[in-house]
Each structure stands twice: as structure tokens, then as C-alpha cells.
Amino acid sequence: MIDYVRTCLTSAPRARTLWATGFALATLSALPVALAATLLAPSAAALLFTGDLALAFSLAPGGEGLPGGVWAPVLVGLVAGVLLWGRVYAVAVWASDEANDEGLRTSLQATRGVWKTVTALYFLYGLAMGGLFACAFAPTLVGDRQSASPTIGLILIALGLRTVIRIVLTLGIRAAVLEGLAGRAAWRKGWALLGARRGNVLAAWSTLVALGLTVWIGGRLLSPVLQDTALDYPGSSAYALAREAGQLLVAIPLETFLMVVALTGWSAVYLHKDVPETRPAPTPPRGLRQTDPWVRRGLLALLVLAIAGNGVPSAVDAAWARNRNLRLAQIARSEIAPEEALAPREARPTGAPEALTSYRVDARLQSDRLTWTTRLHYLNRTGETLDDIGLHLYPAAYAHQIEEIPLADTLSEGDLNGAFRAQARPGTFRVRDVEVGGGRGRWTREGTALTVSLPEPLRPGRSVGLVIRLEARLPQWPERYGVWDERTLLGNWIPTVAVRENGLWRLDRVSGIGDPFYSEVADYRVNLELDDALGAVGTGHLTGVAAGGARGRRVWTFRSRATRDAAFAVSASIQGLEQRVGDTLVRSWYRADERERGASNLEAAVGAVRDFGRRFGRLPHDEVEIVETGGFLGGMEYPGVIFTSDSSGALAGVPLLGDIFRHAGFDAAQERYVVGHEVAHQWWYATVGNDQIREPWLDEAFAEASTRLWLRRSDGDDRVFRMVNGTFDVRARPGVLFAGVEDFGSNSAYSEAVYLSGANVLLELRDRLGAAGYDRVMRSWYRREALKIGTVQEFIDTVSDVAGPQAARRLRLYR
Structure with missing residues (x-):
């Protein structure tokens, strides 16, 4: 077979025809992949993640709104590609017969009628493949709950059958082109040859597979452009296009070589030219040994490929790194530290009642240990005389088993890389004591519901003071409340008076569905004692940062008027950007390794605040903080502050999926969408x-x-x-x-x-x-x-x- 392949590839004009058609076929194979990796990256990713062809097509450039809907253009493109492939492949097969030592024009004329049979055979092959893999995936598609191993077994069987059918197709096409057999007769001839010469077929298939692996592995070692892909860059960027162009410069010549070897190799099997002939050993020439010109050409081609394969990615990487470093430096020059967010004054929001319930919280955070005292001045605005007061103690929900903590099911379902299951753990929670009106109070707790009995009835318009002392070990938890990725989130952590409805306190259980929180506006003053290295951002104005009671500690003071809650994020090396939109100051907070995301968060938030303010009205509070938290579920809204996270974080460590998600722009889209949604909650929920x-x-x-x-x-x-x-x-x-x-x-x-x-x-x-x-x-x-x-x-x-x-x-x- 090797001698036959060598003869075909070195004898003109047949060799020129084979190389030309091989190049065309390699280009037809490579271009769809290149387009899927660049211009069509969102469509390809959507098809991978959802399997929805209509959605994938709508994300293609100009895909939405074309006449004929989604199916017509897809089918037209598919049919045109198969027709072109069949036409070129017929010419290549004709030229792979050593009896047809003709040029390209003669080969085109000789296959003018038979290429339609080749195309029909490919369509039949496509239908067979569709049916085969539909059977393999049928148990999953119909929802049968069987183990993974039978499904994998079915897929492996399908892949084996696919190889067999592909070999039969290859031999059948030669029967159609070289002998003029009709489609059905060509299929039968292919099956017959496979059965009669299965040993030779297996040897040819093994040789070609080994050659392909050798070429591609060698190519990857030779050229980094085949190792690193355009996934390192945004799919629509010039960097990705340049990377993909460099990859095509290397991949198409390699694929052309493999294509023409496979074409002539299978023709050797079909024509019985794969049996070695007995020949006398050649007499070596005297004097200086002559180098085979094809060896020289091959070495020259390798040199060109090596230059292209190393030069293009190096240039692209250098340009990307240079521009990225310039962007990061520009962002860094505009950054502020949390201490620089000090507000010289605080104002009561327009429309807020003059008299409200007020909370003063004194909290001390030491590693993951939190102790806090809430001094609550409760004003009875219910219109009823009260014998007790109901409060929410949401941190108690995080002192259960992992599977019972809010959002555990959702986090586990999306935990593709296992990070959540490996690191999550519950916290602890304890009510140390409760005081009412200056004396020891009587109270009961059921789950997250705290009911404090009053020493005497509280009439409407009157007030009473409560002091609630709590302590907790924070859970290792990525959402709302807990420690994760060296960040501490304090959301829904302050004992909050429940809403009074129909003579009862609304002490609903904490559901794992939605955001199950319900509260009225109140005034908050929060003092957070932290290590010197830590910074804090959150609800309300930062009105002071002072030395704490112990060495190496600082107290951060925040005040907010007429808000429904007060939430905070604490982290080392936190920094931010800010931009004013009318009367509202928008800030984005993040760590140094999240600069680009922090800047894009600010850009999205500024656009959303401007749009919503123009359409609905200005916010009563003049600050909106967006904080990058390192979680998994996207975002969580609180009054004046938004916890947001990279929803592709759950894909970190999962081969290719995270890279595809980012490359196709899904993470950037998710980021804008989440920031916009959570900013809108400052109107719908916080206000x-x-x-x-x-x-x-x-x-x-x-x-x-x-x-x-x-x-x-x-x-x-x-x-x-x-x-x-x-x-x-x-x-x-x-x-x-x-x-x-x-x-x-x-x-x-x-x-x-x-x-x-x-x-x-x-x-x-x-x-x-x-x-x-x-x-x-x-x-x-x-x-x-x-x-x-x-x-x-x-x-x-x-x-x-x-x-x-x-x-x-x-x-x-x-x-």
C-alpha cells in the first residue's frame, strides 16, 4: 500500500490533481470548525450546552429574522456543503487510480455524472449515523434512569459501528466512481469487499490511524498553534480570528497530506494494490547518494509550518498581553480603597417616615468567628397592641446539615467541578441572651423564628428596646452568608423584626427556593470590628474607620436610613472603581485578580442605573455598591449593595467547558444580565x-x-x-x-x-x-x-x- 501511495503522490499530473482535491477537502473540513470557534462561537456553544438548533441559529450573525426561519438556511448550507464535498471527493477518488494519470480538467469531466451517486451515498451515510446515535442516546433522551456505564457502552458500540459503516462507504464510493456502479450496488460491493478482505482492510485502517496520530502529535509538538486554541480569547475578537487563521495555516496542509494518503491508501485496498510485490532489491548508486526530491520538499514544508505555527501565536499572544496590561494599568490608576468611600454626611431619603425602628449592631469578626450584639429600638407601627415581637434569625438556617442549608440543592446540581461539595461545611449559631426594656427577656426560638415576650403590652406608636446577643461560626458557604474564597459575606445576618399581618408575625421558614425574605424599612447603624488587613463594603454610608479595641484591629461604621436590611462583604486586598450617575454614586468592588471583571461590572451597573433612573425615577439612597464575591449562582440583591459572582466559576477545572463558556461570550453576557437584574432590585424590592x-x-x-x-x-x-x-x-x-x-x-x-x-x-x-x-x-x-x-x-x-x-x-x- 505504501508503494502505491508513494507512486500516486509523486507522478504528475495525477499528483497535482490529488494534492489540489485533497487541499479542497481539507479546507472544507477545517473551515466549519474555524467558523464555529470564532464568528459562530455563541451558536456552537449554545448547541453544545442546550442542544437547541433554533437557539443556536438565532445567535449566529444575522441569524435572527432571516426569511424561511431557522431550518431553511441550515438545510441549504448543509446540502450545499455535501454537494460540494461529493463533487470534489469523486474527482479525488478518480485520480487515486493509477490507471487514471490525468490532470484536473480530465478528472472533472470523467466524474461529471458519477459524483451524484457519491453525494447520495454520503446522505445515506448521514441518515445511518443519525439513526445509530439516536439509538445510543435513546435511554437518556426518553429519561430512563439507568447507570452511566450502559450508556457509555452504547456509545462505544455506536462508535465501533460508525467505523465499520464509514469503511463500507469508502469502498462503496470507489465502486461507484471507478466501476460506475449505482448506489445500492456500490453499497453491496463495499460490504462484500469488507467481508472478503477484512484482514487487509483492518491493516489499512490501522496504518492510516497510526499515521494520523503520528502527524497530529508531531504537529502539536512542532507548533504551539495546534496546542493552544482561540479559546484563550473572546470569540469575536481579532485575536481569536488571528489565532484561528494561524491554526488553519498549519492544520490545512497537515490535513491535506493525511487526506491524500487516505484517498490513495483506500484505493490501493479496493484495487488490490495493497499486497506487496516481489521486486529485486535496488542497486545503490555509486558515489554521492542523491537525496529524494520529495524528502527535500517535505523538510521545506515542515520548516514553513514550524515558522507559521510558532510565529503567529507568539505575535497574537504578545499583542493580547500588551493591550491587556495597558487596560489593567488604566483600571489600577482609577482604583480606590474601601476607606476612601467615607461619606461626610448622611441624609434621610426622600419620602421616608421621620420615626422608624432602628438597629444598632456591634459586631466582631475574628477569622470565621462572629459575635454581634443588636440593640433594637422597636417602634410599634402595626396599629395593634403587642404582647410579643417576632424576629428572623436567618443565620440559624446555616447551622444544619449541608443538604438542609438554603440553596444547597441548587449549588450541588451546578457543582460540575466538585469545588462546592469538597469545601462547603455548615456553621454554628447560638443566642447568648436577650434583654427587653433593660431587663432579662423571655424568649423562644424555633428554627429561624425568635419570639420575644414583652414585660407589658406595647400600644401603637410606643416603642421598646431589645438587646440580642449572638455568636456564630460562619459556614463555608459561597452565597449570602458565610466564608468562601477568603471572602466573608454577611447577608441576612441581623435579627430583623418580622412583618405583622392579620394579627400574626410573618415568621415564614427559610425556603431554598427564591429569596424568601420579607421586611419593612428601618434605620441601621453597624459597627464592624475587623483585622487591619481587611476592608468592608456594604449597605449605607461608610461614616468612619477607627482603631479597634485591640491592637491590629479597626472598626468600620456604616449608617443607613430607611432600608430593609443591611448586608456587608469583607475581604483583604479589596479595591474599587466609582462613577456618578446623576445623584447616585455607583461603585464596583473586587480583588486585584478580578480587575477586568470589576471594571465591566461598573460599566454594566452604570448603564442600568442610568436607564432605570430615567424610566422609573431616582433612587432614594444615593449609593449602589456591586461586590464580586466568588460565588456560583450569579447575584443576590440587598439594599444599596449587590453580591455578584462569575457564574462560570462552577466550570473551573472542567475540561474545555469553562473555556468555551468564556470564549463564546456567555460569561460576559451572564455578567451584564445579572448585574442589570440585581441593580433593578434597587427599585423593585429595596425601594x-x-x-x-x-x-x-x-x-x-x-x-x-x-x-x-x-x-x-x-x-x-x-x-x-x-x-x-x-x-x-x-x-x-x-x-x-x-x-x-x-x-x-x-x-x-x-x-x-x-x-x-x-x-x-x-x-x-x-x-x-x-x-x-x-x-x-x-x-x-x-x-x-x-x-x-x-x-x-x-x-x-x-x-x-x-x-x-x-x-x-x-x-x-x-x-
């Missing part, structure tokens, strides 16, 4: 409050719709929404307006209904009212309920008042 347990539609759907409309205006389309949610849309459906967190068994089901379907209720309302009419409704709702707690029925009434009863009746369809 306009609601019952997040029983009526989460009022904040989650409102934040979701606000984010989608901002991105549409900013980008001109819904591309980011589709990338983040893996879908075109989720229809508005009845029941979402009053769906509570307890109505769902998982966060994915909750998100689909309340976030996506719920947002579409509002977007449908906007379609009916028009953009201006919709904005009037939202501005009116914002003004009416700022710093209060609104209900779904009150929003429907607002729609009726502003847009008319017909619009309100339409909303009631989704109750």
Missing part, C-alpha cells in the same frame, strides 16, 4: 417592597422585565437574554402573579415561572400600552409605593388608574 415569599412576582418579574428592556435599548436585540436563559422566550401563563416560593420544587421551575413567564406578563402589558404608557404605569407605581410594601392587587389598581380598566382586566388573566 418598592413586597412579600418576596408569597408575591415574588412583584420584584423578580419586575427586575427581569426591566433588565430585558434595558438590554434591548442598549444592544438593539434580545441576544443577551437568549444566551443567558437558553431560550427564545417563555410565554406568560396564568397563575404567575400570585405564585409563591412554596409552590415550586426547584429554583429552575421557580425561575422559569416567576422570572421568565412573569416578566412576559409585563412585556405583554407594554406591547398593549406602548412604551410611553408602560413607563407611566411603572413611574406611578414607583412613586406610590416607594419605601412601602406593595401588593399585586395594588399594582393592578395602579394599572387601572393610569392605563384604564381594560389593561387591568388583561392582567387579571394571569392571577
Whole structure:
């Protein structure tokens, strides 16, 4: 076989025809991969992650809105590619017969009719492959719960059968081209040859596989461009295009060589030229040994490939590193430390009541040990005479077994790299004592619910003082409350008075679904004693940083007026960027290794604050802090502060998936989407409050719709929404307006209904009212309920008042 291959590849004009067609076939093979890695990276990634062809096509450049929908262009491109492949392959097979020592034009004429049979054979092969792998994946697709090993076994069997069918196809094509057999007869000839000469076929297949491995492994050692891919850069960037071009410069020649060897090798098997002939040993020439010209050409080709393969990636990497370092240096010059965020004054937000319940929290953090005392001045604004006060102790929810802690199921489901399961552990929690009115109090605790008995009835408008002393060992936990990645998150940690409804305290259990928190506005003063090396950012104004009670300690003081909670993030080496948007100062906080993400967080937050402020009204509080936390679930909103994280962090360490996620731009899209959504919560939740347990539609759907409309205006389309949610849309459906967190068994089901379907209720309302009419409704709702707690029925009434009863009746369809 080797002698036959050598003869075919070195005798002109047949050799020129083989090399030309081999080059064309190699280019046809490589270009789709190159396009998938660059211009079509979002589409390829969407297809990989979701399997949704329609979604993948919509993410292609110009893919949305083309006539014929998604299937027509895909099918046209697929058919055109197969037709072109069949035409070129027929010419290559014709030229691989040593009896056809003709040029390219003659080969084209000789295969003018037979190439259609070749194309038909390829279509049949595609159908066979589709059916084969459908059978292999059928158990997974229909949802059978079988173990992984039978599924892997089926896939391995399918791959083996695929190799056999591919060999039969290869031999059948030669029967069609070289003997003029029709499609069915060509298939039969291929099967017959495989059965009659299986030993020779196996030897040829093994030789070609070994040669392919040798060439590609050698190529990777020779050229780094085949080792490192364009995944190191954003898919749409010039760097990725240059990297991919460099890879094609190396890959296409190597693939051309393998293609022409395979073409002539299989023709040798078909023509029985793979049996070595007995020849007399050649007499070595006298004098100086002559070098084979093909050896010289091969060495020259290797030299060119080595130069291209090393020069292109080196130049691209150098340019990328140079520009990235310039960006990072520019960011660093604008950075501030947390201490520089000191606010000289604090002002009561517009519209806030003069008299509110107030909290003073004195906390001491030592490693993962937290002790804190909350001095609560409670003002009875319930209209009832009270015998007790109900409070939430949310940190108690983190002192259970891992699987019982909020969000454990969601975190475990997305823990692809095992980091969460390896590091997470529960914390501890203890109520040390409670004082009421200056004396020891009587109290009971059930889970996260603390009920404090009052020494005497508390009439409306009167106040009472409570002191609650707590201690905890913080959990190793990446979301809301705990220590993770050398950062401490203090969310939902302050004992908070529950909302009083219908004569009862709303002491709902902490669900693992949604954000099950419900509170009224109050005034907060928080003193955090930390090690000198640590910085803190969070809700309200930083009004002081002073020496602590012990050496090497500092006390950070924050004050906020009329907020629903107060949350903080603590970390070493934290730094930030800030930008003013009207009356609001927006800051982004991060660590040194997160500079680029911190800068993009600020850019997204500034755009969202500007858009929402223009459409709904200014925020009552004048600072919004975005903090990078190192978690996994994207983001969590608190008054004046947002915890955000890289949602691709769960893919870290998973081969290729994390790189593909970033390269295709999914992480950047997710980042903007999450920041926009959490910033919107400063309007819908932090300012306009609601019952997040029983009526989460009022904040989650409102934040979701606000984010989608901002991105549409900013980008001109819904591309980011589709990338983040893996879908075109989720229809508005009845029941979402009053769906509570307890109505769902998982966060994915909750998100689909309340976030996506719920947002579409509002977007449908906007379609009916028009953009201006919709904005009037939202501005009116914002003004009416700022710093209060609104209900779904009150929003429907607002729609009726502003847009008319017909619009309100339409909303009631989704109750």
C-alpha cells in the first residue's frame, strides 16, 4: 500500500490533481470548525450546552429574522456543503487510480455524472449515523434512569459501528466512481469487499490511524498553534480570528497530506494494490547518494509550518498581553480603597417616615468567628397592641446539615467541578441572651423564628428596646452568608423584626427556593470590628474607620436610613472603581485578580442605573455598591449593595467547558444580565417592597422585565437574554402573579415561572400600552409605593388608574 501511495503522490499530473482535491477537502473540513470557534462561537456553544438548533441559529450573525426561519438556511448550507464535498471527493477518488494519470480538467469531466451517486451515498451515510446515535442516546433522551456505564457502552458500540459503516462507504464510493456502479450496488460491493478482505482492510485502517496520530502529535509538538486554541480569547475578537487563521495555516496542509494518503491508501485496498510485490532489491548508486526530491520538499514544508505555527501565536499572544496590561494599568490608576468611600454626611431619603425602628449592631469578626450584639429600638407601627415581637434569625438556617442549608440543592446540581461539595461545611449559631426594656427577656426560638415576650403590652406608636446577643461560626458557604474564597459575606445576618399581618408575625421558614425574605424599612447603624488587613463594603454610608479595641484591629461604621436590611462583604486586598450617575454614586468592588471583571461590572451597573433612573425615577439612597464575591449562582440583591459572582466559576477545572463558556461570550453576557437584574432590585424590592415569599412576582418579574428592556435599548436585540436563559422566550401563563416560593420544587421551575413567564406578563402589558404608557404605569407605581410594601392587587389598581380598566382586566388573566 505504501508503494502505491508513494507512486500516486509523486507522478504528475495525477499528483497535482490529488494534492489540489485533497487541499479542497481539507479546507472544507477545517473551515466549519474555524467558523464555529470564532464568528459562530455563541451558536456552537449554545448547541453544545442546550442542544437547541433554533437557539443556536438565532445567535449566529444575522441569524435572527432571516426569511424561511431557522431550518431553511441550515438545510441549504448543509446540502450545499455535501454537494460540494461529493463533487470534489469523486474527482479525488478518480485520480487515486493509477490507471487514471490525468490532470484536473480530465478528472472533472470523467466524474461529471458519477459524483451524484457519491453525494447520495454520503446522505445515506448521514441518515445511518443519525439513526445509530439516536439509538445510543435513546435511554437518556426518553429519561430512563439507568447507570452511566450502559450508556457509555452504547456509545462505544455506536462508535465501533460508525467505523465499520464509514469503511463500507469508502469502498462503496470507489465502486461507484471507478466501476460506475449505482448506489445500492456500490453499497453491496463495499460490504462484500469488507467481508472478503477484512484482514487487509483492518491493516489499512490501522496504518492510516497510526499515521494520523503520528502527524497530529508531531504537529502539536512542532507548533504551539495546534496546542493552544482561540479559546484563550473572546470569540469575536481579532485575536481569536488571528489565532484561528494561524491554526488553519498549519492544520490545512497537515490535513491535506493525511487526506491524500487516505484517498490513495483506500484505493490501493479496493484495487488490490495493497499486497506487496516481489521486486529485486535496488542497486545503490555509486558515489554521492542523491537525496529524494520529495524528502527535500517535505523538510521545506515542515520548516514553513514550524515558522507559521510558532510565529503567529507568539505575535497574537504578545499583542493580547500588551493591550491587556495597558487596560489593567488604566483600571489600577482609577482604583480606590474601601476607606476612601467615607461619606461626610448622611441624609434621610426622600419620602421616608421621620420615626422608624432602628438597629444598632456591634459586631466582631475574628477569622470565621462572629459575635454581634443588636440593640433594637422597636417602634410599634402595626396599629395593634403587642404582647410579643417576632424576629428572623436567618443565620440559624446555616447551622444544619449541608443538604438542609438554603440553596444547597441548587449549588450541588451546578457543582460540575466538585469545588462546592469538597469545601462547603455548615456553621454554628447560638443566642447568648436577650434583654427587653433593660431587663432579662423571655424568649423562644424555633428554627429561624425568635419570639420575644414583652414585660407589658406595647400600644401603637410606643416603642421598646431589645438587646440580642449572638455568636456564630460562619459556614463555608459561597452565597449570602458565610466564608468562601477568603471572602466573608454577611447577608441576612441581623435579627430583623418580622412583618405583622392579620394579627400574626410573618415568621415564614427559610425556603431554598427564591429569596424568601420579607421586611419593612428601618434605620441601621453597624459597627464592624475587623483585622487591619481587611476592608468592608456594604449597605449605607461608610461614616468612619477607627482603631479597634485591640491592637491590629479597626472598626468600620456604616449608617443607613430607611432600608430593609443591611448586608456587608469583607475581604483583604479589596479595591474599587466609582462613577456618578446623576445623584447616585455607583461603585464596583473586587480583588486585584478580578480587575477586568470589576471594571465591566461598573460599566454594566452604570448603564442600568442610568436607564432605570430615567424610566422609573431616582433612587432614594444615593449609593449602589456591586461586590464580586466568588460565588456560583450569579447575584443576590440587598439594599444599596449587590453580591455578584462569575457564574462560570462552577466550570473551573472542567475540561474545555469553562473555556468555551468564556470564549463564546456567555460569561460576559451572564455578567451584564445579572448585574442589570440585581441593580433593578434597587427599585423593585429595596425601594418598592413586597412579600418576596408569597408575591415574588412583584420584584423578580419586575427586575427581569426591566433588565430585558434595558438590554434591548442598549444592544438593539434580545441576544443577551437568549444566551443567558437558553431560550427564545417563555410565554406568560396564568397563575404567575400570585405564585409563591412554596409552590415550586426547584429554583429552575421557580425561575422559569416567576422570572421568565412573569416578566412576559409585563412585556405583554407594554406591547398593549406602548412604551410611553408602560413607563407611566411603572413611574406611578414607583412613586406610590416607594419605601412601602406593595401588593399585586395594588399594582393592578395602579394599572387601572393610569392605563384604564381594560389593561387591568388583561392582567387579571394571569392571577
